[in-house]
Amino acid sequence: MKNILKIVLFVIPTLLFATQLNALDNDWKLDSKEKENTAQELFTQIKCLVCESQSIQDSQTEFSRSLRLEIRKQLSSGKSPEEIKKFLYDQFGQQIFMSPNPEIDSEILIWALPFIFALILAMFFFIYKKNSDTNKN
Numbered sequence: 051m052k053n054i055l056k057i058v059l060f061v062i063p064t065l066l067f068a069t070q071l072n073a074l075d076n077d078w079k080l081d082s083k084e085k086e087n088t089a090q091e092l093f094t095q096i097k098c099l100v101c102e103s104q105s106i107q108d109s110q111t112e113f114s115r116s117l118r119l120e121i122r123k124q125l126s127s128g129k130s131p132e133e134i135k136k137f138l139y140d141q142f143g144q145q146i147f148m149s150p151n152p153e154i155d156s157e158i159l160i161w162a163l164p165f166i167f168a169l170i171l172a173m174f175f176f177i178y179k180k181n182s183d184t185n186k187n
Contacts, residue, residue: 085125092121094132096138097148105148 058132076166079087093107098114106114117138 072107080126088131089122089125090117092134095135095148096121097146099142099146167169 080089090107094105096106096117098104098106098109098111098117100111100113101109104114106117121134124137127130129137135147
């Protein structure tokens with residue numbers, strides 16, 4: 051009886067784990083290794099709009115699966131990564147990207163403003179410091 055219990059306690063978690071692994075990798079893969087690598091790179095750049103903090107590479111939502119499938123279909127039909135990004139931007143806007151995409155949108159200025167402000171502030175600080183040093187002499 052103990053042996054049967056040990057087997058059951060080993061087999062059930064093993065089967066559950068194997069089922070989960072299969073669920074994680076049930077996406078259709080591209081035949082070309084180069085195109086599949088391009089797809090994988092795109093997956094890390096595209097945000098899951100359901101999860102919002104994960105890329106579609108990491109997310110297992112239906113939304114992410116459908117986007118991965120769409121990206122692979124477009125790559126297999128010969129579209130470039132830039133064309134696919136443009137397509138996704140037209141469908142979902144800038145929020146689909148994990149980081150700003152200056153090639154598509156001019157919203158990079160919004161991301162750059164804090165750095166520009168810090169640079170201007172640093173310039174004023176050095177000018178003030180230089181003027182105060184010359185006044186002391």
